[in-house]
Amino acid sequence: MDVKDIIKEENLVYKKSAIITDNTMHYCPGCTHGTVHKVVAEVIEEMGIQDKTIGVSPVGCSVLAYNYLDIDWQQAAHGRAPAVATAINRLYPEKYVFAYQGDGDLASIGCAEIIHACNRGENITVIFINNAIYGMTGGQMAPTTLEGMKTATTPYGRDVKLAGYPLKITELIAQLPGTCLVTRESAESAVAVRKLKKMIRKAFENTGKKKGTSFIEVVSTCNSGWKLSPVESNTWMKENMFPFYPLGTMKDI
């Protein structure tokens, strides 16, 4: 059978979500941000909540997320996405409000905001892209940078005596009574992406049921910051990030 006989509308099994706009993403080739955007878009489309969803984008590489998903958005000051999401959720309690944040945004400058939003049990979903680095500003150390990991500001590797230990903020958040779902996922393989999608769907459903805060960490890569190719970054992530940030669900009530 000829390829052109296979490529027909009636044989379609996968196409880009209609929620993903036609704007070319500014992300580096292979960046996890794009993959996670796509999964969020597919969940919104499948749940039929495009006109009820409000995203809050962070400061970091995903600051421009509002260009890529055709939903309502608000961009927040650095680390303040959970506070902005709190306000939006309280004004529009029937909407599906989510904060999308990097590890610098969420675990460094915004550490207080995320802890308190989760502790208040704000009825929002949080998507936390942990690439263990400040991608946007050129690859500086983040709170989540691994011990010994080389970055622009730790050229000899993170020294925990000087810079403290990598912060497992998701484990901390799982302790807070306001959270209903706390899980750590990844997006480097088709199996991982499909699992991530199930968890993001569950998080949005929790928001619909007003169950409190759903928190999804995605262990991610920043191949530019890590100075590896996209494929090498995935391998490095599996070998180095997964042992310290083990995948799995910490809380689901």
Next chain:
Amino acid sequence: MAKIRGAVVVDKERCKGCNVCVVTCPTNTLSLAREVNSKGYNFAYMENPEACIGCANCAVVCPDSVITVYKVKLQDA
């Protein structure tokens, strides 16, 4: 026995040549082209189109959502 045939269409102008789809494909259907698109990226294409089973793994992992997947089930004559 029924045989599965698949095919993918890569939006080559939007592909960034990250290679993630190529290594994910379980049947080695895909490769990066030697030519580049207008942005200078070696875009992905079906080097072995007969091998594709339409599993969509490539499209699922593509960060830029540039792959569309088709699949047919063929009955042996």
